[in-house]
Amino acid sequence: MVKYIVIIALSVSxxxxxxxxxxxxxxxxxxxxxxxxxxxxRYLLVYSGEQNVKAGLKHYLKYPLKEISVMDDxxxxxxxxxxxxxxxxxxIDEALDIYWDKFKVFNKLK
Amino acid sequence: MLKSEKKxxxxxxxxxxxxxxxxxxxxxxxxxxSQEKLMLSDQRAMLTKYAYIHTKRLKVLHHYFDExxxxxxxxxxxxxxYDLEYMKIFSLLEEQNVRFDEEIYIINNHIHLVKTLDExxxxxxxxxxEVKDSGAWRGEIWKNIIGYGFLALMFFMLFGLYFxxxxxxxxxxxxxLLDKFIKDTTHELNTPLSAILAxxxxxxxxxxxxxxxxxxxxxxxxxxxxxxxxxDLTYLTLDHEKGNQDETIALKELIYDRTEYFSVLALSKHLxxxxxxxxxxxxxxxxxxxxxxxNLISNAIKYNKRNGMVGITLREGMLxxxxxxxxxxxxxxxxxxxxxxxxxxxxxxxxxxLSIVKQILDEYHISIEVQSKEAExxxxxxxx
Numbered sequence: 044m045v046k047y048i049v050i051i052a053l054s055v056s057x058x059x060x061x062x063x064x065x066x067x068x069x070x071x072x073x074x075x076x077x078x079x080x081x082x083x084x085r086y087l088l089v090y091s092g093e094q095n096v097k098a099g100l101k102h103y104l105k106y107p108l109k110e111i112s113v114m115d116d117x118x119x120x121x122x123x124x125x126x127x128x129x130x131x132x133x134x135i136d137e138a139l140d141i142y143w144d145k146f147k148v149f150n151k152l153k
Numbered sequence: 154m155l156k157s158e159k160k161x162x163x164x165x166x167x168x169x170x171x172x173x174x175x176x177x178x179x180x181x182x183x184x185x186x187s188q189e190k191l192m193l194s195d196q197r198a199m200l201t202k203y204a205y206i207h208t209k210r211l212k213v214l215h216h217y218f219d220e221x222x223x224x225x226x227x228x229x230x231x232x233x234x235y236d237l238e239y240m241k242i243f244s245l246l247e248e249q250n251v252r253f254d255e256e257i258y259i260i261n262n263h264i265h266l267v268k269t270l271d272e273x274x275x276x277x278x279x280x281x282x283e284v285k286d287s288g289a290w291r292g293e294i295w296k297n298i299i300g301y302g303f304l305a306l307m308f309f310m311l312f313g314l315y316f317x318x319x320x321x322x323x324x325x326x327x328x329x330l331l332d333k334f335i336k337d338t339t340h341e342l343n344t345p346l347s348a349i350l351a352x353x354x355x356x357x358x359x360x361x362x363x364x365x366x367x368x369x370x371x372x373x374x375x376x377x378x379x380x381x382x383x384x385d386l387t388y389l390t391l392d393h394e395k396g397n398q399d400e401t402i403a404l405k406e407l408i409y410d411r412t413e414y415f416s417v418l419a420l421s422k423h424l425x426x427x428x429x430x431x432x433x434x435x436x437x438x439x440x441x442x443x444x445x446x447x448n449l450i451s452n453a454i455k456y457n458k459r460n461g462m463v464g465i466t467l468r469e470g471m472l473x474x475x476x477x478x479x480x481x482x483x484x485x486x487x488x489x490x491x492x493x494x495x496x497x498x499x500x501x502x503x504x505x506x507l508s509i510v511k512q513i514l515d516e517y518h519i520s521i522e523v524q525s526k527e528a529e530x531x532x533x534x535x536x537x
Contacts, residue, residue, distance in 0.1 A: 148275045152275075
């Protein structure tokens with residue numbers, strides 16, 4: 044009994060140790076051949092600025108459509124368009140903030 | 154050239170010069186701007202080529218960003234990238250102040266070309282390419298502006314001078330005509346006036362009846378008034394060109410002498426004379442000082458009321474002549490010394506008296522102050 048409690052507690056605490064980005068994004072994307080960094084570059088290429096990128100991403104998460112996807116046709120043919128997100132706005136914003144901070148170009152160039 | 158003509162010419166030329174300078178400055182500004190645009194259009198081709206090369210490098214960096222982080226550099230130019238929200242992503246610019254509202258511009262000796270990218274490599278929407286501006290083109294432009302500007306100024310000034318003289322000619326002609334008329338009239342006045350005055354002096358008044366004595370006094374007044382006018386006109390047209398014969402004048406005696414001369418005039422208006430004279434002297438041409446005194450006293454009498462008062466106060470370095478006459482309007486006071494200016498047409502004259510007074514006083518650096526109140530009187534204060 045004690046063993047089970049410890050296992051459950053560890054898994055729950057492990058889950059909550061992860062941030063919103065890891066919880067809501069990494070989990071699904073790790074199975075895809077295109078990395079999240081690669082996808083971030085595609086968003087940069089299309090949307091440029093921080094607010095624009097975040098707004099574009101948020102819109103796609105809420106209303107996914109083949110026509111507005113930044114991914115190429117081959118990718119979409121193989122993996123399709125993602126499903127509409129069930130996350131709340133605040134969860135999306137939190138995850139996007141972390142995503143931006145992780146892959147942004149600012150202060151990374153020499 | 155006459156003083157008034159000179160004044161008008163000077164005013165016209167001052168205004169004209171200002172306008173010409175303003176026009177030349179405006180043209181220079183347009184010229185400078187057009188030359189700057191020409192230079193920038195020359196630079197634009199080169200900078201666009203650099204921007205094209207740099208975009209290719211950014212594209213490569215964008216694709217290999219996971220492995221490479223080194224921003225591409227080129228010895229020929231400096232560059233920077235900005236995102237859609239004008240946030241600086243990376244910059245190698247020497248002049249960090251970037252304007253996004255112009256495609257190409259000069260700022261602090263640097264030329265910036267702001268290129269909008271079609272694809273936002275590394276999130277960059279704007280690529281800024283910078284080269285140093287040597288400023289050599291500016292030297293050439295300034296040389297042209299100064300050279301041609303000076304030539305244009307000279308040309309317009311000569312043109313203006315010619316026009317000014319042409320416009321002033323009618324005024325000059327009328328003044329010359331008036332002067333000529335006065336000169337001719339003066340000559341004609343001399344002989345009859347001398348004859349009248351001499352004969353009045355010679356007349357034996359003791360054998361005359363009272364009525365005739367009064368008539369003679371009137372003739373005397375009239376002749377003396379004309380005599381003052383005659384002397385003013387003579388001074389104006391002939392005498393003032395002669396050299397000065399300066400001497401130390403005992404003013405008390407001279408003023409007594411001149412008041413005596415005008416006493417008949419004062420008596421005719423029943424004026425009371427108030428003389429407060431102390432010993433004083435001045436070094437100047439007696440003839441000229443007499444003109445000053447004569448004009449001021451005769452004005453004080455002429456423009457006085459019947460039974461009024463005329464006063465003369467003399468101190469060392471100061472002479473005051475006052476009256477209880479009709480006075481001068483405040484707004485007219487600055488113009489009392491202008492030639493041919495008369496504010497009261499009831500008395501005879503050409504309006505030259507005070508102009509002569511001022512001319513003489515200015516020559517000897519004597520100040521004159523006019524204090525006057527309409528209907529109350531006038532005070533003329535001379536200080537030396």
